[in-house]
Amino acid sequence: MPIHDQSYRRYRGGKAMPGQAWMVIARAGLVTMIRKRAFLGLIIFAWVPFIARAVQIYVTANYPQIAMFAPTAETFRQFLEQQAFFVFIVTIYAGAGLIANDRRANALQIYLSKPLMRSEYIAGKAAILFAFVLFVTMVPALLLLLLQVMFAGSFEFLRKNLFLFPAIIVASLLQAMLVTFTMLALSSLSKSSRYVGILFAGIIFFTEAIYVVMLAITGSTKLSWLSLSGNLAQVVDVIFRLKPRYATPWPVSLIVIVGLIALAISVLERRVRGVEVVT
Amino acid sequence: MDAIDAISTRELPAATDDGPVVHLDGVTVVFGDNRALKGVSARFGRGAIGLLGPNGAGKSTMLKALLGFIKPTEGRMTVLGIDVAERPMEIRARLGYMPESDAHIPGMNAVSFVGYCGQLAGLPAVDAMQRAHEVLYYVGLGEARYRNIETYSTGMKQRIKLAQALVHDPDLLFLDEPTNGMDPKGRDEMLELIRDLGHKKNVNLILSSHLLPDVEYTCDDVIVMDKGQVVAQGPIAELKGPGGRVFELRIKGDLPGFLDVLHRAGMECTSTDLDVMRVFVPDRLAQSGIGNDQRALFALAAQHGVQVRHLRPSVPTLEDVFAKAVGEE
Numbered sequence: 001m002p003i004h005d006q007s008y009r010r011y012r013g014g015k016a017m018p019g020q021a022w023m024v025i026a027r028a029g030l031v032t033m034i035r036k037r038a039f040l041g042l043i044i045f046a047w048v049p050f051i052a053r054a055v056q057i058y059v060t061a062n063y064p065q066i067a068m069f070a071p072t073a074e075t076f077r078q079f080l081e082q083q084a085f086f087v088f089i090v091t092i093y094a095g096a097g098l099i100a101n102d103r104r105a106n107a108l109q110i111y112l113s114k115p116l117m118r119s120e121y122i123a124g125k126a127a128i129l130f131a132f133v134l135f136v137t138m139v140p141a142l143l144l145l146l147l148q149v150m151f152a153g154s155f156e157f158l159r160k161n162l163f164l165f166p167a168i169i170v171a172s173l174l175q176a177m178l179v180t181f182t183m184l185a186l187s188s189l190s191k192s193s194r195y196v197g198i199l200f201a202g203i204i205f206f207t208e209a210i211y212v213v214m215l216a217i218t219g220s221t222k223l224s225w226l227s228l229s230g231n232l233a234q235v236v237d238v239i240f241r242l243k244p245r246y247a248t249p250w251p252v253s254l255i256v257i258v259g260l261i262a263l264a265i266s267v268l269e270r271r272v273r274g275v276e277v278v279t
Numbered sequence: 280m281d282a283i284d285a286i287s288t289r290e291l292p293a294a295t296d297d298g299p300v301v302h303l304d305g306v307t308v309v310f311g312d313n314r315a316l317k318g319v320s321a322r323f324g325r326g327a328i329g330l331l332g333p334n335g336a337g338k339s340t341m342l343k344a345l346l347g348f349i350k351p352t353e354g355r356m357t358v359l360g361i362d363v364a365e366r367p368m369e370i371r372a373r374l375g376y377m378p379e380s381d382a383h384i385p386g387m388n389a390v391s392f393v394g395y396c397g398q399l400a401g402l403p404a405v406d407a408m409q410r411a412h413e414v415l416y417y418v419g420l421g422e423a424r425y426r427n428i429e430t431y432s433t434g435m436k437q438r439i440k441l442a443q444a445l446v447h448d449p450d451l452l453f454l455d456e457p458t459n460g461m462d463p464k465g466r467d468e469m470l471e472l473i474r475d476l477g478h479k480k481n482v483n484l485i486l487s488s489h490l491l492p493d494v495e496y497t498c499d500d501v502i503v504m505d506k507g508q509v510v511a512q513g514p515i516a517e518l519k520g521p522g523g524r525v526f527e528l529r530i531k532g533d534l535p536g537f538l539d540v541l542h543r544a545g546m547e548c549t550s551t552d553l554d555v556m557r558v559f560v561p562d563r564l565a566q567s568g569i570g571n572d573q574r575a576l577f578a579l580a581a582q583h584g585v586q587v588r589h590l591r592p593s594v595p596t597l598e599d600v601f602a603k604a605v606g607e608e
Contacts (some may be wrong), residue, residue, distance in 0.1 A: 010478075018368045024398045057327075106381060106382035107384045107385065114371055115400060116399060
C-alpha cells in the first residue's frame with residue numbers, strides 16, 4: 001500500500017477567525033531573526049550605550065562631586081540620537097529582506113492564497129522591524145528613565161521632566177514608523193535584499209549629502225527638509241522641548257516625514273499583490 | 280458598469296451537495312489591451328475537474344481571479360457558494376492553492392514551512408505542526424521534512440507546494456500545472472496523489488494543465504479553454520463519446536488532396552507526430568453508405584489513388600476532444 005494511503009486524514013479541529021495571521025507572520029519573523037547569531041550580537045551591542053548611560057546615572061546619583069554630569073532631559077534626547085546608528089544597521093539587517101526575499105521566492109502568492117489580507121501581510125512584516133527598532137530605542141530609553149528614579153531614590157527628576165515619558169514614546173514611534181515603512185516600501189520594489197539595503201543606505205546618505213551641499217552654497221539650514229535624518233532630528237528636538245537645530249520650520253519637517261510614510265504605504269499597496277500583472 | 284450591476288443582481292447557485300463548487304458567469308479579465316478571459320461562463324461540479332487548454336488559454340488567470348488576486352472587469356464568480364467579490368477571505372480559508380511557479384517561504388525547512396502555512400490558514404500552532412508532518416508524509420517528503428526547501432529538487436518543490444495547499448484540509452484544491460518540471464516517475468507519483476485526493480479522499484479539486492494525459496488520468500470532468508474562452512465542457516467519457524471510431528493513418532501520395540476527401544466524406548483528421556494522423560470516423564457514416572470502419576478508409580484511399588502505409592484502430596482520447604474543441608487541424 002502506498003504510504004499516502006496511510007497518512008492523509010481530514011482535519012476536525014478548530015480554526016482561528018481571519019484577522020490574526022499578521023501575528024503569525026510577526027512571530028515567525030522575530031524568531032527567525034533572533035536565531036541568527038550575528039543579528040543577536042548586533043542587538044546586544046546596541047545596548048552598550050544603555051549600559052554606559054546607566055553607569056553615568058548611577059555614579060552621578062551616588063557621588064555629588066560629579067553632579068555636573070547628572071542626566072538632564074537632553075541626555076535622553078542624546079541617547080536616542082546615539083541609537084540612530086543602531087537603528088540604521090538594524091533596519092538594513094532585519095528589514096531589507098522582509099518583502100524582497102518573499103518576492104524572490106514567489107511567496108506572496110502563498111501568503112495571499114491564505115485567509116489574510118494584504119494589509120495583514122504588511123502589518124505582520126512591519127511589526128517585525130518595528131519591534132526591533134523599538135527594542136533599541138524606546139525600551140532602553142524608558143529603562144534609563146526608570147533607572148534614574150531608582151538610583152536617585154526619588155521622583156523629583158521625573159516630576160520635573162514628566163514630558164520625557166511621552167516624548168520618548170512619541171519620538172521612538174515616529175522614528176520606527178519612518179524607517180519601517182520606508183524600508184518595507186524599498187523591500188517591495190526588488191527581489192534582492194542586498195540591493196534594497198544599498199538603496200536604503202543610499203537614500204539616507206544621498207539626502208544628507210544634498211542638504212550639506214545646499215548648506216555650503218546657501219549658508220542656511222533652511223533646506224534641512226531635504227535630509228531624511230535632518231527632518232527626524234528637527235521634529236524630535238521639538239518633541240523633547242529643545243530648540244530646533246535647523247532653520248526649517250518643524251511642521252515642514254513633520255509634513256515631509258508624514259508624506260514619506262504615506263508614499264511608502266502607497267508603494268506597498270501597489271507592490272504587495274498575489275499576482276504581478278505586466279501589461 | 281450597468282452590465283456589471285445587471286450581472287451582480289442575478290442569483291448564483293449555492294454550493295450544495297449537488298451544486299457546483301465553482302461557478303463563473305460572464306467573467307471577463309482584461310490586462311491592458313489583452314482580454315485574458317472573454318465572458319467565461321462555467322460550472323465546476325464536485326470531484327476532480329480538469330481545466331485544460333494550451334499555454335495562454337487563460338487557465339491560470341481564471342484560478343487567480345477565483346482566488347481574488349485579479350478583479351474581473353465583468354461577471355460574477357462563486358466558490359463553494361460564496362461570492363468571490365464579497366467574501367474572499369472566507370473562500371481562501373476553505374481553499375488550497377498550489378501555484379504554477381516555484382513558491383516557498385525563504386529560510387524555512389519543509390515542516391516549518393508547511394506548519395507556518397497551516398497557522399496562516401488559521402490552525403492552532405500545535406495542530407498545524409501535526410498536520411504538517413502528516414501531509415509531508417502523504418506527499419512523500421516525510422524523510423526530507425527537516426531539509427531547507429531551497430535545497431529541494433524541482434519534483435520535491437512541487438510536492439511541498441501540494442503539502443502547503445493541503446495542510447489546512449481545504450474543501451477545494453486549485454492545482455496549477457502540478458507536474459511541471461517533474462521527471463516521469465515523480466510525475467506518475469504526483470498524478471497518483473491527485474487521483475487519490477479526488478477519488479478516495481473526496482477532496483474537490485480543479486486541475487489546471489496543458490497536459491492531456493494528466494487530466495485524463497486524474498479527472499472525471501473537463502473544461503477545455505482556448506484563447507480566453509471555454510470551448511468545451513462536460514464529463515470526459517461523454518466528450519470522448521461513443522459516436523465514432525478513431526484510426527491512426529499514414530499514407531503515401533497526395534496528402535492535402537486526401538485530407539480534403541476525408542473531410543468531404545464527413546471524417547475529422549488531426550495530426551499527431553510526423554506523418555501519422557488520427558482520423559475520426561463518425562458512426563453516422565454507417566448509414567450514409569460510406570461506412571464507419573477501416574474498409575471505408577481503404578475505399579476512399581483507392582478512389583483517390585493514395586497508398587495506405589499504416590492503419591491501426593485506436594480509441595478516442597481526450598486529445599481528440601481537445602483538438603476538436605480548439606479547432607486544430
